[in-house]
Every structure is written in C-alpha cells, then in structure tokens.
Amino acid sequence: MSAAPPLLLGAHMSIAGGVHTAVDRAVSAGCTALQVFTKNNNQWQGKPNSERDIVLYKEKIAAAGIAPVVSHDSYLINLCATDPEVLKKSRAAFIDELERCGQLGIPLLNFHPGSHLGAGETEGIKRICESLNIAHDRTRGIGVKSVLEATAGQGTNIGYRFEHLRAIIDGVEEPDRMAVCIDTCHIFAAGYDIATEKGYEETFRTFDEVIGLARLAAFHVNDSKKGLGSRVDRHEHIGKGAIGLTGFRLLMNDERFAHVPKVLETPKSDDLHEDVENMAVLRGLLKEG
Numbered sequence: 001m002s003a004a005p006p007l008l009l010g011a012h013m014s015i016a017g018g019v020h021t022a023v024d025r026a027v028s029a030g031c032t033a034l035q036v037f038t039k040n041n042n043q044w045q046g047k048p049n050s051e052r053d054i055v056l057y058k059e060k061i062a063a064a065g066i067a068p069v070v071s072h073d074s075y076l077i078n079l080c081a082t083d084p085e086v087l088k089k090s091r092a093a094f095i096d097e098l099e100r101c102g103q104l105g106i107p108l109l110n111f112h113p114g115s116h117l118g119a120g121e122t123e124g125i126k127r128i129c130e131s132l133n134i135a136h137d138r139t140r141g142i143g144v145k146s147v148l149e150a151t152a153g154q155g156t157n158i159g160y161r162f163e164h165l166r167a168i169i170d171g172v173e174e175p176d177r178m179a180v181c182i183d184t185c186h187i188f189a190a191g192y193d194i195a196t197e198k199g200y201e202e203t204f205r206t207f208d209e210v211i212g213l214a215r216l217a218a219f220h221v222n223d224s225k226k227g228l229g230s231r232v233d234r235h236e237h238i239g240k241g242a243i244g245l246t247g248f249r250l251l252m253n254d255e256r257f258a259h260v261p262k263v264l265e266t267p268k269s270d271d272l273h274e275d276v277e278n279m280a281v282l283r284g285l286l287k288e289g
Contacts, residue, residue: 008033009221009282011264011275012072018053019104023060029272030279033261034061035070035110035218038100044076044089045096049103057104070147070181070218070263071104073097073111079131080114080124080158087131090114095135102142108217110147110181113159113168124158129171136174147217149181152189152233160190160231162210169211179217182207183265184243184251185236186220191229194247204256219262221248221282237266238278249285 010031013022015038022036039046061069077094081087094111101109114131116124132146148168153160169178184194192206193199207213223241225234239245251257262282268274 006032007283007286008259008261009279010034010066010261011266011268011272011279012036018056019049020053020056020060023057023064023066025272026066027064029275031275032066033070033263034066035072035220035263035265036106037074038071038097038104038106039074041072041074042076043074044093046100049100054103061105068108068217068261069104069106070108070110070261071097071101071106073109075112077111078114078117079111080116080119080127082117082119087127091131091134094131095138098135098139098142098144098146101144102139107143108145108147108179110149110218112149112151112157113164115156116158117156121158121164124156125164125167125171128158128168132168132178133173136172136177145177145179145217147179147181149220150183150187150190152183152186153231154233160186162207166210169215178215180211180215181218181220182216183220183222184247185222185224185241186233188224188228188243188247189226189230189232189234191231193228194250195228195243196246197250200247200250204254213256216257216260219251219257219260220265221251221262221278222265223248235266237274238264238281245281245285248282252282252285253287 010033012035013025015022026034077090151157151159192203223236223243225236226232
C-alpha cells in the first residue's frame with residue numbers, strides 16, 4: 001500500500017523585509033504550502049529582485065521543502081480594462097509578475113481574470129485572452145503557468161462561472177500555460193453550494209465537465225461571511241462562516257485533491273495565530289485510516 005501524499009496546507013504570507021521572509025513566516029506557522037506576492041501588491045511597479053533576494057529565497061524554500069509555491073499578482077492589474085492606459089499598465093505589470101516568478105522558480109501565478117467595467121462579459125473575455133497572449137509571447141520558456149482564479153462575481157468581475165474560465169482557456173493561444181485556482185469563498189458566493197455533500201459533488205462534477213480536474217492547480221481555503229449566491233467576496237475563518245465545516249471536511253478528505261496546495265487567505269495578526277488555528281481546524285477534519 002502506497003503512503004499517503006504529504007498534506008499541502010498553508011497560507012498567504014507577507015514579504016515585508018524581502019520575499020525570502022515569507023518562507024520564515026510559513027515555517028514558523030507550520031505551513032507545507034505557501035502563497036506570496038513577489039512585489040508590493042498595491043503598486044504598478046516594484047523594485048527588481050536583487051541577486052541576494054533571489055538566492056536567499058531559493059535557499060530557504062528548498063530547505064523548507066515547500067513546493068509548489070503560488071504567487072498572487074497585484075490587485076491593480078485588470079487584463080480587460082476599458083481604459084487604454086490602465087490596460088497597457090496591466091499588461092506590462094502582468095508580464096513583470098511572470099518574469100519575477102521565473103526568477104524565483106515559482107511555477108504558478110494566480111490572478112483574477114478581470115472586470116469588464118460595462119463592456120460586457122463577452123468583450124471582457126476576449127480582451128483577457130488578448131492580454132494573456134501578449135504576456136505569454138513575451139515570456140516564452142520561463143515555465144510559469146497563468147492560474148485563473150474563480151471569482152465571487154462582485155460588480156463586473158469575470159470568472160464567477162466555470163464557463164468563463166473555460167472560454168478564456170479556449171481563447172488563449174498556449175492553453176498548456178493555463179491552470180485554475182478555486183477559492184472556496186468565491187465559488188460559494190457565486191452560487192456553487194459546496195456546503196452540502198450533494199452540492200459539493202455536483203460542483204466538482206460540473207468543474208470536471210467544463211474545465212477538467214487536471215487543470216486545477218491550487219485552492220484558496222476561505223470560509224464566506226456572506227451567503228450562497230450573494231456574489232459578495234468576504235473571507236471568514238474556517239468554520240465561522242456560511243460554508244461551515246461540512247464543505248471543508250469534504251475538501252480535506254477528497255483524494256482527488258491530495259496533491260493540490262490549499263492556501264488560507266483569512267484575516268490575521270502579525271503573530272500568525274489565526275493561520276495556525278485555521279490550519280489546526282482543517283487538519284482536524286482529516287479522517288484517519
């Protein structure tokens with residue numbers, strides 16, 4: 001009988017003091033998975049990573065044995081912006097994010113598809129595909145996948161239906177460079193009922209039919225402050241929100257996703273005790289045997 005794969009469970013960690021410090025924080029909290037920004041997430045441009053930063057990060061992540069690491073792009077980026085200047089900045093910033101991941105050996109760049117801002121979902125999806133094709137053409141050979149994050153559907157955000165993500169993948173010239181991240185809070189708020197066993201099974205049956213489970217590269221494990229189908233993105237601590245423990249018990253024991261990193265994006269203090277507590281809750285849902 002083969003041994004069970006290691007549990008890939010962690011959190012998004014701050015890079016204050018340098019990207020390598022996120023590894024120290026992850027280790028101190030007991031993480032076996034990690035998500036980071038590779039630059040200040042509220043700036044269009046960040047200072048380049050120094051050779052020392054890159055080496056230190058690679059040494060620490062190798063010693064920690066955390067893999068794969070996920071990067072999250074800047075919140076400013078909108079790959080289907082209607083303002084030409086914002087679209088130009090977004091595309092340049094996304095290329096920079098891919099390049100930073102390549103420098104650090106981070107294989108996955110998670111991003112929100114974008115907000116169409118009134119142009120309509122069809123036009124928004126078309127523009128996202130154009131943006132990704134430009135970015136991929138400029139970053140050939142770096143071995144970093146662009147990871148579409150399923151969204152809650154606030155405002156004019158694209159990505160709250162699995163069909164949106166499928167349409168983007170189909171519209172990209174290099175679909176092998178595309179993967180998907182499921183945020184549990186987002187899909188629940190978008191109307192996918194993962195809080196019940198029946199709804200959970202239906203959600204992932206639909207995901208497999210529309211996108212394919214093989215394309216699932218990461219989970220953001222967040223409970224939801226708001227209810228099913230609310231279309232409101234508000235993260236809550238595990239078991240304290242509208243999803244509740246049943247949905248997370250199903251996820252934690254789903255053997256199909258044992259190899260997929262599961263990363264918390266829940267509110268926290270500098271001492272990270274909330275991450276430690278949330279991970280303890282998730283580990284406690286695992287069945288023995």
